[in-house]
Amino acid sequence: MDKEPFSHLGETSGIRYMNPLVDWVGDMTQLELSSFPTSDPEDLYNESELKALVEDFSEGCFVGFDQENIVAMGLGIRVHFDLEKPLHTVHDIVPGNGTSGHHQDGDWYYGTSIAVSKQYRKRGIGNELYKLRKEVCQCFNLRGIVAGGVMPGYVDHKNDYSADEYIELVRKGEIYDPTLTFQRDNGFQLVCALPNYIVNPEIDNNAALIVWQNPDYEVVN
Ligand SMILES: CC(C)(COP(=O)(O)OP(=O)(O)OC[C@H]1O[C@@H](n2cnc3c(N)ncnc32)[C@H](O)[C@@H]1OP(=O)(O)O)[C@@H](O)C(=O)NCCC(=O)NCCS
Numbered sequence: 001m002d003k004e005p006f007s008h009l010g011e012t013s014g015i016r017y018m019n020p021l022v023d024w025v026g027d028m029t030q031l032e033l034s035s036f037p038t039s040d041p042e043d044l045y046n047e048s049e050l051k052a053l054v055e056d057f058s059e060g061c062f063v064g065f066d067q068e069n070i071v072a073m074g075l076g077i078r079v080h081f082d083l084e085k086p087l088h089t090v091h092d093i094v095p096g097n098g099t100s101g102h103h104q105d106g107d108w109y110y111g112t113s114i115a116v117s118k119q120y121r122k123r124g125i126g127n128e129l130y131k132l133r134k135e136v137c138q139c140f141n142l143r144g145i146v147a148g149g150v151m152p153g154y155v156d157h158k159n160d161y162s163a164d165e166y167i168e169l170v171r172k173g174e175i176y177d178p179t180l181t182f183q184r185d186n187g188f189q190l191v192c193a194l195p196n197y198i199v200n201p202e203i204d205n206n207a208a209l210i211v212w213q214n215p216d217y218e219v220v221n
Contacts, residue, residue: 006059008132012124015064015072017132024063025050027070035115036150040199043090045075045113053077053100053112060109060136062129064116072116074129076136078106081146086191086209090148090198109137111147130186137214144214145188148197148207153177155202163193163206180208188212 008017020028025047032044045053053061057077064072077100079093093110094101101112111133116125133145153175154166161169169175171190184190188210197207 008062010064010125010128013064013120013128015066015120015125015128017062017064017128019058020050020054020061020063020073020075021058022051022054024070025054028063028073031070031073031115031117032113034117038152038200038202039150043198043200045094048098049094049096049100050075052098053102056100056102056104060133060140062132064125064129066120071120072125072129073113074111074133075113076109076111076133076145076147077102078140078142079103079108079110079146080106081108081110083211087194088148089194089196090207093148107143109133109140109142109145111145126182127186134212134214137212138216141216141218141220142214143217145212147183147210148194149180149183149188149190149210150198150200151177151180151203151206151208153180154204154206158204163195163204163208167193167208180210183210186212 006019028050029047036044061075063070080103094112114129137144157166167190170177170180180190191209191211194207194209196205199205
């Protein structure tokens with residue numbers, strides 16, 4: 001008998017989450033483009049990469065629906081990641097050329113995109129997507145979640161602080177960043193700046209390495 005497709009109703013938002021299907025990659029591409037308007041589209045998912053991702057690791061990805069409309073998504077892959085060598089770019093993780101970058105035996109979940117349609121933000125959808133990602137880590141016994149977090153608020157501070165100083169101030173709660181503060185409040189460590197992570201001249205091409213450690217991870221030999 002076929003397995004029932006995954007479906008989860010967000011308690012706070014009422015949004016229905018499902019694992020993505022290949023048929024949805026057109027709408028997912030549009031959500032990606034509209035959610036990262038200052039990023040170079042080369043650094044964002046395109047349809048062929050999303051198709052590969054859905055084929056490789058649909059069970060680690062979630063798409064949020066309001067009725068028939070896709071309004072949110074949280075995507076990711078399994079990777080090998082060395083916290084001792086944290087510097088990397090988005091292309092080191094998602095190499096493009098129609099591949100997803102997913103490694104079936106990777107012991108970290110790399111969050112490659114989280115996006116909520118503008119008119120649906122601040123209703124707890126982002127938080128619900130993170131809960132689902134954390135459940136993936138628990139289900140597959142992964143070490144945790146790693147990602148390169150965008151830091152849109154840096155545009156107003158880049159003349160005053162280096163990217164690392166800015167991240168430190170957001171970490172201490174002295175500066176509010178629309179994205180990094182949300183990640184911090186979701187249990188992520190804001191580790192360090194990732195220079196040249198993406199092409200985004202507004203923030204001098206920086207991102208922040210963010211890490212959530214799975215407290216239930218068990219070392220297996
Ligand atoms: C970052 C992003 C995914 C957050 O999604 P979201 O659905 O707005 O997230 P949530 O609603 O769970 O939380 C966002 C804020 O709304 C607040 N909030 C949640 N429910 C709320 C409610 N009912 N009323 C008022 N505020 C609420 C949260 O406390 C949080 O506050 P904070 O920003 O001060 O920490 C979304 O802003 C987005 O898509 N941004 C563009 C793409 C992007 O930057 N992605 C991240 C890449 S690293």
